[in-house]
Amino acid sequence: MNDDQPRIDGLARITGRAVYVDDLVRPRMVVAKFVRSPHPHATIVSIDLTAALAVPGVVGSMVGDELPVKFGPIPVGRDETALAVGKVRYVGEPVVAIAAVDEETAHRACRLVNIVYEPLPAVLTLDDALAEDAPLIHAEKRKATNVLRRVHQSHGDVDKALAGAAVVIERAFSYPGSTHVPLEPHAALAEVEPDGRLVVYASTQNPHYLHKDLAVVLGLPEHRVRVVKPAVGAGYGGKCDPTSVEICSAFLARKLGRPVKIALEREEVFYQHRGRHPAVMWIRLGLNADGSLAGIDFKAKAAGGAYASYGVVTAYYLGVFLTLPYRVDHVRFETLRAYTNEPPCGPKRGHGAIQPRLAVECALDEAAAALGLDPAAVRRQNAVPDGHVTANGLVVGTCGLVRCLDAVVLASGWNERRGKLGPNRGLGIAASSYMCGALHPVYDDAMPQSAAVVKLDRSGEVVLFVGTSDVGQGSSDVLARICAERLGVDVGLVRVVEGDTSLCPVDLGSYSSRVTFFAGNAVIAAADAAKKRLPEGVPWLAAIQQAEESGGTVVGVGSYSPPKVGSRFKRQSVGPSPAYSFTAQVAEVEVDPETGITRVVKVWCAHDVGHALNRGSCEGQIEGCVYMGVGEALYEEQAYRAGVVKAPSLLEYRVPTVHETPEIVPILIETFEPAGPLGAKEVGEGPQLPTVPAIANALYDAIGVRLYDAPFTPDRVRKAVLAASKGAR
C-alpha cells in the first residue's frame, strides 16, 4: 500500500474509453428535452402542447400534473416534483419535457410549447425571504414561512467566556454561492426491460437513494427498479439529489415504451445547481491572554433557492463544526436556511462547513494579530488533542493537526518569509477539520451503511461487488487496493463491480466523504471472510481451487455500520462521524494594487489522511480541493440578476484555468486512525476548507487590508486598497 500507482480506471478515462451515460445508445431510443420557466415565481395558467406535438419526429411529452408525487433527497425536505406543478419557483425550473427522435427535433419542438404564466411577487434575496409579509414560496407547508430550518445550539457560556477574553473580534462576513461544474453534465437513460422492470442508467453519486426515490415517485415496488451508474465525470455534491433528469426519463420510458435519454446542456446544469449556499455570517471570537480560544459566537443565514435539497442538513453544518479543529468549550450558533426564488442550493464539497471557516479563520487571525501572536502558533496551541471530545459531543479519534501545521510552516518558510516578501505579496494560514462520513444515514434503520461481496474465481480473478459510486474520485481504485492488500494479491487481479443496485450490495453513496472509510471497512471484512475459506500455505490459484472443491464458490461477505458514538446530544444527528481529518494550509498571494487583480502563487496543504492508500489519488484530491477553493476565493460566483443566473456558461462562470491554478504542494500526514480502513481517513473534501481563509489572510499580509466578503474580485481588492490608503493619509 501507500504507493503512488496509476489508478485502475486511469487509462480508460484518459484515452476516452470510459463509457458515460451519454455514450449509451439503445434501439428505438428517443431523447427528451425540458422547457424551463422564464419566471422566478409564477402561476402556470395553461400549457399548450399542440404545436410542439405536431412537429414530425416528436413522440411524446410530459407535464407536471402527470406525476405530482413529491420527492427530495432527505425525508424532511420532500418538496420537489419532477416537473413544476401549478406554479414555478425559479428561472430555469423544468415545466414540460418533450421527447423526440433526436436532440435537434426535441429542442425545436420545445420552443413551440406555449405556456401562459401569471407572475407572482418573487423572493430574490435573504431579506425578501425573511420579511414579515414575504410571499410564500411553499404555501402548502405547515408553517407560513420561507425559513426551511433554523438551528440554535449553545454549549458552555459564551457571553461569560468572551467577557473574560483578552481580545474579542466581532465581524460580518459573506460567502458567495457557487456551483460544482462537473465536466459531465447530468444525464440519464431509462428503459423498460422486456419483463417490465425499469432500468435507469444515471450519472449519480447516490445510486441507492436514487433507486428508492424512483420507486416511490413512480409507484413501483423497489425490486422492479434498477439503477446503474456508468462512468461519471464528477459530481462534487451536484449529483447527490434525485432530479428531473432521472425521474422524467424513467416516466417517459414507461409512458412511451421506448428507451429515453435526457442529457443536460451546460446551461441547464446551472439551473439544476444544488451548489454552495451563499451565506451572510456574523462572528464574535475571543482569545484569552495566553492565546487560548475563549469562545465562538456565530450566526449564519443561507439563501437556499426554491427547494429544500439537503438544506436542513446545511443549516446544521453551518454550525456544528465550529468546535473543530480548535479546543473551545464555549460555542453558540444560530443558523438558518431560507427558500428564495432561485435555483436550489445543496451540497458542494465541504458542505456547509466551508462558509464558517472563512469567518472563524479570519477572525482568529485578526485576534492573534491584536495580541501580537503568530497566527500559526495560535492555531498550533489550540489544536485539539487525540481522543478529544468536543463541546458538542464529537469524538475525535486521532488528530494530526499539529503535524499538519508544522509541515506547512516548514515547507512554506513561514517563519523566515512572512512579512518579508516585499510589497503586495503575502502569506496566510488557515486550518480545519472534516468528517469521514456521516454517522447517521439519510433514513434511519439498523442496516449496515456499506457492504461488499468478494468472490474468488477459480481463474484467480477477484471480483469485488460494492454498491459505491465512483464518480471519478477513484473510489473503485482504492477499494480494489484495500481488497488486494487484505488478500495478499496484486491489485491487477481485482475487478470491481460497482454502482449497480441489482448486482451490488447496498452502499449509501458518494457523499459526506464516507466511501473510503465506510466501504473500505466493508471491503476489509468481505476480503477477510473470503480469505478465511482459503487453505494456508498454498499458492493463490491452487488455494482457490481447493477451497472451491471442498466448499463451493469462494465468497466473502462484509459490511460496515459506524459505531454509535458522538450522539451525546439528541439534536445532534448532523456532525458525528467515526473519525475526523485535519488540514493546514498556507497560501502565498500576489496583488496588483492598482487593478486589484490577485494571483495565488502557491499553496502548501498538509492533510491528515490517516493512511494514504494511494498517494497519487490523495495528492490529486488535495490539488482538486485547493483548485476549487481558489475558484471560490477569487473567480467564481453563482450570481443572479432578478432571479436569472447571470452567467450560465463556462465562458463567463469563471473556473480557474491552468494559468490561475497555483503551484500546489500536497503534504500527506499519516496518523493511522484505528477506526479507519487500514488507518485511512477522508481526503476528498477536507482540504478545501482552509483555502479561502488562507487566501484572505494572505491578502492581509500582502496589502494590510482585511477582506470580509468573498470572492475577492479585482474590484473589491482595488476598493480595499484605496480605502486603506485613504485611511493611512
Place this chain on the structure above:
Amino acid sequence: MLPLPRFQLSRPTSLADALIAVADGAVVIAGGTDLLPSMKHRLFEPARVVSLAGIASLRTIVPQERGLVLGSGCTLRDVARDQTVLRLFPALAAACRTVATPTIQAMGTIGGQVALDTRCVYYNQPAGWRQSVGGCLKKDGAVCHVAPKGTGCYAAHAADTVPALWLYDAVIQLASTAGDREVPLRDLYGDDGRTWLGVRPDELITSIALPAPASSVVHRKVRTRAAIDYAALLVAVSRSDQGLRAVVSAVGPRPIEVAAATPEALAEAAHEAVRPLGTHLHPVPWRRALVRIEVLRAVNGLISP
C-alpha cells in the same frame, strides 16, 4: 448538447462563387468560433451559410514592398507565427495570442476578428435565457437592459486585435458582386451595437492591408483569467513622430481613439473619452478606473523610437 439550428452549407473554392452566395443572402462562416456558438444561442438562424474555408487565396500572407497584406482567412495562429508580422507588427501578433485559447486561435480567423459581433451580457446568452429577460433591442426585445431609457444598443466591440490593427493603420479590403472597395479600419465601425459594422451583408472581407509601420504599438488586454476570457478592457497605444495615440476598446460598439503629447495627458484623455456601460460582468467603475492605469502601462511598454 445545445444543438445547432438546421441550415444549408456551401463550401465554394472560388471567391467569385462565395460572392454570389453572399449576394444571395448566405451568411459567411470563416473559423466559425463565434458564429457557431451564436447560432446555438439562436442569435442567428440563417437558412444558408457559406464557408470560406475552401478558398485558398484568402489564406495567404503577402509581404508588400513596405507592408503586408493578410488574407481574411488566415487563422490567428497563422498571423501570430508569421515572421514578417512578428518583425513589423509585433503588437498584432501579441494580440492574436491573447484571443480565447490556443485551440480557438488555430480556428478563428483575422477576418472574423474584424467582423466580430459586438457583445453584451444580455445578448450572448442561450435563447431560453434571453426569453427570461424579455430579449433586448439587439435581439428579440424592445428595451436595452444596459441603458433602459435610451434607444441605442451599447453592446461592446470585443475583438482583441482591432485596437492594434487600428494603430497600424490597417485598411480593410471588401469585395462583392457589385464591386470592390477599401475602408480604413478606423472608419469601419459605428456607434450602435446593432449596426456597428460597416460591411454590407453582400460583402466579404477579402484582406487586411497593413502599410509600413509608422509607429511602435503596444497591445494590452485586461481579463481575470489568462485564457478563454473576452477582454474587460482592451488598450493599444502607439508612439510616432506625431505623438502618442491610444485606442481603447471593449467599452462600447466602437473602439475609441485619443491622442496626446504626454503619457499622462493621453491617459487623462482616454479616461475622459471612455464611458464603459454594464455590458460586461465586471463592474463599470472598475473598468473605468482601469482605463487610465492600462493606458499608462501600455505607454510604459513602448520602446522609444
